[in-house]
Amino acid sequence: MxxxxxxxxxxxxxxxxxxxxxxxxxxxxxxxxxxxxxxxxxxxxxxxxxxxxxxxxxxxxxxxxxxxxxxxxxxxxxxxxxxxxxxxxxxxxxxxxxxxxxITTEELEVPHWTRGQEEVTMLEPRIKNMAVLGLGRSISTATEGITAQVVVVKNFDQLDTFSDKDIEGKIVLYDPIFTSYGETVQYRSLGATRAAAKGALASLVRSITPFSINSPHTGSQNYGENVTKIPTAAITLEDADLIRRLYDKGEKVVLNIKMFSTYDTQISRNTLIDYxxxxxxxxxxxxxxxxxxxxxxxxxxxxxxxxxxxxxxxxxxxxxxxxxxxxxxxxxxxxxxxxxxxxxxxxxxxxxxxxxxxxxxxxxxxxxxxxxxxxxxxxxxxxxxxxxxxxxxxxxxxxxxxxxxxxxxxxxxxxxxxxxxxxxxxxxxxxxxxxxxxxxxxxxxxxxxxxxxxxxxxxxxxxxxxxxxxxx
Amino acid sequence: MxxxxxxxxxxxxxxxxxxxxxxxxxxxxxxxxxxxxxxxxxxxxxxxxxxxxxxxxxxxxxxxxxxxxxxxxxxxxxxxxxxxxxxxxxxxxxxxxxxxxxITTEELEVPHWTRGQEEVTMLEPRIKNMAVLGLGRSISTATEGITAQVVVVKNFDQLDTFSDKDIEGKIVLYDPIFTSYGETVQYRSLGATRAAAKGALASLVRSITPFSINSPHTGSQNYGENVTKIPTAAITLEDADLIRRLYDKGEKVVLNIKMFSTYDTQISRNTLIDYxxxxxxxxxxxxxxxxxxxxxxxxxxxxxxxxxxxxxxxxxxxxxxxxxxxxxxxxxxxxxxxxxxxxxxxxxxxxxxxxxxxxxxxxxxxxxxxxxxxxxxxxxxxxxxxxxxxxxxxxxxxxxxxxxxxxxxxxxxxxxxxxxxxxxxxxxxxxxxxxxxxxxxxxxxxxxxxxxxxxxxxxxxxxxxxxxxxxx
The missing domain is CATH 3.40.630.10 (Zn peptidases)
Incomplete structure (x- = not known):
């Protein structure tokens, strides 16, 4: 849901x-x-x-x-x-x-977003592959991916404390601790749009869950109007915490994000059974x-x-x-x-x-x-x-x-x-x-x-x- | 441990x-x-x-x-x-x-087993990629992998009810429900050896855990003497259950297993701090x-x-x-x-x-x-x-x-x-x-x-x- x-x-x-x-x-x-x-x-x-x-x-x-x-x-x-x-x-x-x-079916046009290969690799301060799931409707990166430094924020207020110059050319990682789904999911739904508005190249979000065995969680997101569409994905609680700890210690964290997908529309059906x-x-x-x-x-x-x-x-x-x-x-x-x-x-x-x-x-x-x-x-x-x-x-x-x-x-x-x-x-x-x-x-x-x-x-x-x- | x-x-x-x-x-x-x-x-x-x-x-x-x-x-x-x-x-x-x-270090020769690419794909009755982790010291498959039908067993006793002819050319999946680590881990440690003794091409084991978010668990295994070494890996509880349900319904389940690794020995050290x-x-x-x-x-x-x-x-x-x-x-x-x-x-x-x-x-x-x-x-x-x-x-x-x-x-x-x-x-x-x-x-x-x-x-x-x- x-x-x-x-x-x-x-x-x-x-x-x-x-x-x-x-x-x-x-x-x-x-x-x-x-x-x-x-x-x-x-x-x-x-x-x-x-x-x-x-x-x-x-x-x-x-x-x-x-x-x-x-x-x-x-x-x-x-x-x-x-x-x-x-x-x-x-x-x-x-x-x-x-x-x-x-039994009746009613046709309608539906989105058809297909996930391709996805990889997030931490390049600095050391190499680590990170589990990732792109978010629904995310655009692809170029073949070589996006390589950029990470800025970690807990919430939108913290993002707003940065100037556009601080965010331009960076990857924004939202690292909100799960409270309720309703409260926390906004960083998945709106994160790319808000990061793009400040010039980020891509955005990542800590998976929207209170518990993980290094399990990434996908979900929908929507690009706002009048902002550049940027690739966006979820990483695990574990990797988000790792990046945050390094970032908080003043380490420069550089990631490479490769993600590919296709998008078109197709016809599907609601199904109605009447008794x-x-x-x-x-x-x-x-x-x-x-x-x-x-x-x-x-x-x-x-x-x-x-x-x-x-x-x-x-x-x-x-x-x-x-x-x-x-x-x-x-x-x-x-x-x-x-x-x-x-x-x-x-x-x-x-x-x-x-x-x-x-x-x-x-x-x-x-x-x-x-x-x-x-x-x-x-x-x-x-x-x-x-x-x-x-x-x-x-x-x-x-x-x-x-x-x-x-x-x-x-x-x-x-x-x-x-x-x-x-x-x-x-x-x-x-x-x-x-x-x-x-x-x-x-x-x-x-x-x-x-x-x-x-x-x-x-x-x-x-x-x-x-x-x-x-x-x- | x-x-x-x-x-x-x-x-x-x-x-x-x-x-x-x-x-x-x-x-x-x-x-x-x-x-x-x-x-x-x-x-x-x-x-x-x-x-x-x-x-x-x-x-x-x-x-x-x-x-x-x-x-x-x-x-x-x-x-x-x-x-x-x-x-x-x-x-x-x-x-x-x-x-x-x-502070003293004491050198010794240690195993150096390096995991390469690993993939398990269910080919029949439908296509599904399965999360997998090869077990320590497992040998590689050939480049094209091993494609074979699966035989599912709960334990070694059930394996023994099959003739060698039933197992030859097959992949054995051990699907023991976790009771204690000590009791259940034998299917990881000894599974390949026991399956190989009956002519299996490869063996898989249900991950040794009571709980999973589709998380595979690796671990050590040892090949017995005088049996053919066969590739061996762990899949998740979820996929093991899926395969077992299909198998129990009489479906033919065919998997392709690709797994690659290298093995040599290196020098490492125990470290002793004396107070x-x-x-x-x-x-x-x-x-x-x-x-x-x-x-x-x-x-x-x-x-x-x-x-x-x-x-x-x-x-x-x-x-x-x-x-x-x-x-x-x-x-x-x-x-x-x-x-x-x-x-x-x-x-x-x-x-x-x-x-x-x-x-x-x-x-x-x-x-x-x-x-x-x-x-x-x-x-x-x-x-x-x-x-x-x-x-x-x-x-x-x-x-x-x-x-x-x-x-x-x-x-x-x-x-x-x-x-x-x-x-x-x-x-x-x-x-x-x-x-x-x-x-x-x-x-x-x-x-x-x-x-x-x-x-x-x-x-x-x-x-x-x-x-x-x-x-x-």
Whole structure:
């Protein structure tokens, strides 16, 4: 996943356990009324049917097994590649095989950035090869690379203390210590632009992670307008610290950076699976994950897990013959990693019907053990979700996080006023693997995926079936 | 560090907290007598002087700072390289600058195995590049590499279920799940030999670690006699699992392995720093770590930390003007990683004086927070050490682990009957970084190194100063 900078700077995230704040509960009771609260509580039997089927019944391990088959077959699925399109075809067939006919794809133009050879070598004060991953859309260097002295800064403020003359002809290394992804990722997203504005030849960023085994993390970045595009890449925590220590001691650190890539655009597809509602088929409860991944690792975590628990929602409901009043739409977003490209295309295409989106959900921050939901919406909307979450205390997934911009793709739609939620899960190690070669099946756990699929399905079903729409 | 297979198979390791087993304490009291026990307890003041000097005085952070300077300056220090020899010269100068004159080096012939280009590519069922590290002393492939089908086995027993005909012309992948290093490392150490005996063209091993961010772990291996030498390397947990899943589903997995290396021998040196005893200068208490490292990472953990806390022992004592009765010898072993080569040379050269080694200590399993000592020796020897460890409850370093083959280099000397100990430390993550590119300064912690240096120094001083020799 990528996170928008609006989230990074402005979102206020409050953790509210649905069960432990009586004052909040009282407010919700007044807002919702006893009747709706009782109605929601009445879904406990359907919840049990779904949980039992996934945790102890025929669907046990199915999410993990299908994810493993998929990931092992295709590996990485970068935007614009044939592999991504083949993986989309595979998902369509897999869903078709479950008896679904209502499968639509919507074409759009997507970026196709292809990584070539990449090398960073410290030349002074001694020779050391450094692990590197170019950032998305980075331009190439010349064949011989860029050889220049390094200036190390902790943040943009520190960069601004240098005159343009100090930076011209240099390589800027951003070395921000990870606090949160939202706060730290700006040095990856905007670092090249800010360094170029001061005349740097290239920029490097300390990988956006709290932990490393010399593992570089790629990710998206965008060149600002009216500045020279310069090559930009991530190095590891270890090498960033090494360079900083040398730099702080007054050593002259000289690097050679060679990086090559190509860029064009291709056609890809968002995929929409509709499980039609019995009473209000025009109204949608959307569950989603993105099918594209970075070119490193295999996108098992980012976002294979989210893709497969969202695939599982209509499949589980159909197998159980559970038919909600509203339509459940499962969307497999394309080209998330290079800028939520599939989501923007969907929002534009479906703008006129967006009033029909009752609630939109996405899982793109890991599918570790589910803890609840991060919810955007007005107070009444959050109260309804909080009541629903009370049904999941037995699996420890009752926490409601107030978040004005949850998810990655869905943030594009939520910012138009649609209420929605992202899976809140036990993802403390998410950024250890995020956008690295380590994003492979080993990160995933069978039982946690079962919990996620069961929770995701039951929540979507209840929202799609209750007597009231989620208010805006 | 490497661990000998004798340790792997036969050592019994018992954790005994020096403070919590009264029965043991009672036995020790009978064995040692009240007088010796009181004498040991009487070292509390000197312990405080050392702990204060390192934890709160002028030596605070010194161990970390000197280690960082050293590691940043030299990086990896593989056996047989000029870099290793320059790093030895540096350590001699650093020690000389502290006013030591009694510095000896002892030359020996060491292996010089140099890694060249290495690539493992899965060709079927799909193309995937795999992270790889050749194992020490592995031979090269031909230029075009070895292309062959994979047979996956969990262990040697499973390999033996295959006929030679099944294995001939294949690549064997050992995929043992990590239990302990001692138990699992045999598939790295002996894998090539066992696979070659059945006609394999090459062997791969799942990296010897419980955790990975797609990080391969190198390490030593030895070709047995009378078998064909075949190329051998480690791949990551993630790729081993991927191959195993495909293999278990009946897929034909074909790999191409290209790996190149050179091998010769060079001259290196063990380094001996003597801090002469006041009453029995011929009697030695040895503290030690190895100065060579693998070629990946920078040997900050393995064994820079052990090297520097052992360097610190005479330095701290000299600075504090603390002069024990026996001589403290700090040894920087060379060429540990390719088979304890420096230690074997020392043992051979000094065999006639080995009765003078009162006690031998090594730190080569990390310098995380010290917890105590892993001790080899007879009951009386262990009782003396247990009494000494009681002095370190305040820093939580009082645990005595009974271990018949502690350490790596020193195991060579301990097996001749010399009592000794290895640093027992909070090294639960040691194997996450061991023999990887991630063995860099980021693994090390300033305060934990201070604790280690203080503990190591105080223990060595007390053993070198008490009225009784450590009995054999």
């Amino acid at each position: 990528i996170l928008s900078l609006s989230f990074a700077f402005f979102a206020t995230t409050l953790f509210v356990s649905a069960n432990v704040i009586p004052k909040n509960s009282e407010e919700c009771r007044t807002l919702l009324g006893d009747h709706l609260i009782e109605e929601i509580a009445g879904y406990s039997k359907i919840r049990d049917v779904i949980l039992n089927y996934v945790l102890e019944g025929d669907f046990t391990s199915k999410t993990y097994d299908e994810l493993a088959k998929f990931v092992d077959k295709f590996g990485a699925r970068p935007s614009g590649t044939d592999t991504l399109e083949q993986s989309i075809d595979y998902m369509i067939q897999l869903t078709h095989d479950e008896g679904f006919e209502d 039609k509602g019995t009473e209000n088929p025009e109204k949608l409860v959307i569950v989603s994950g993105h099918i594209d991944s970075w070119d490193v690792g295999q996108g098992a975590m980012d976002d294979g897990g989210g893709l497969f628990i969202s695939w599982a929602v209509p499949v589980i409901l159909k197998r159980l013959n559970l038919k909600p009043k509203r339509t459940i739409r499962s969307i497999f977003w394309t080209a998330e990693e290079l800028g939520l490209v599939g989501a923007y295309a969907y929002e534009e295409k479906h703008r006129n019907e967006s009033h029909n989106i009752n609630f939109i959900m996405e899982s793109d921050e890991g599918t570790f053990a589910p803890l609840g939901l991060a919810v955007a919406g007005n107070k009444e909307a959050r109260c309804i979700v909080a009541e629903i979450l009370k049904l999941f205390t037995s699996i420890n997934a009752s926490t409601l996080v107030e978040d004005d911009s949850p998810g990655s793709d869905i943030s594009v739609i939520i910012k138009t006023g649609v209420p929605g939620a992202s899976l809140h899960n036990d993802n403390g190690k998410y950024f250890w693997f995020h956008h690295t070669e380590g994003d492979m099946m080993n990160v995933e756990d069978e039982h946690e995926l079962d919990l996620g699929a069961a929770f995701w399905t039951a929540v979507a079903y209840i929202i799609a079936d209750i007597s009231t729409d989620i208010p805006r | 490497i661990l000998s297979l004798s340790f792997a198979f036969f050592a019994t390791t018992l954790f005994v907290s020096a403070n919590v087993i009264p029965k043991n304490s009672e036995e020790c009291r009978t064995l040692l007598g009240d007088h010796l026990i009181e004498e040991i307890a009487g070292y509390s003041k000197i312990r405080d002087v050392i702990l204060n000097y390192v934890l709160e005085g002028d030596f605070t952070s010194k161990t970390y700072d000197e280690l960082a300077k050293f590691v940043d300056k030299f990086g990896a220090r593989p056996s047989g390289t000029d870099t290793l020899e320059q790093s030895i010269d540096y350590m001699i100068q650093l020690t000389h600058d502290e006013g030591f004159e009694d 002469k005893g006041t009453e029995n200068p011929e009697k030695l208490v040895i503290v030690s770590g190895h100065i060579d490292s693998w070629d990946v990472g920078q040997g900050a953990m393995d064994d820079g930390g052990g090297l520097f806390i052992s360097w610190a022992v005479p330095v701290i004592l000299k600075r504090l003007n603390l002069k024990p009765k026996r001589t403290i010898r700090s040894i920087f072993w060379t060429a540990e990683e390719l088979g304890l080569v420096g230690a074997y040379a020392y043992e051979e050269k000094h065999r006639n004086e080995s009765h003078n080694i009162n006690f031998i200590m090594e730190s080569d399993e990390g310098t995380f927070a010290p917890l105590g000592l892993a001790v080899a020796g007879n009951k009386e020897a262990r009782c003396i050490v247990a009494e000494i460890l009681k002095l370190f409850t305040s820093i939580n370093a009082s645990t005595l682990v009974e271990d018949d083959s502690p350490g790596s280099d020193i195991s060579v000397i301990i097996k001749t009957g010399v009592p000794g100990a290895s640093l027992h430390n909070d090294n639960g993550k040691y194997f996450w970084f061991h023999h990887t590119e991630g063995d860099m300064m980021n693994v090390e912690d300033e305060h934990e190194l201070d604790l280690g240096a203080a503990f190591w120094t105080a223990v060595a001083y007390i053993i070198a100063d008490i009225s009784t020799d450590i009995p054999r």
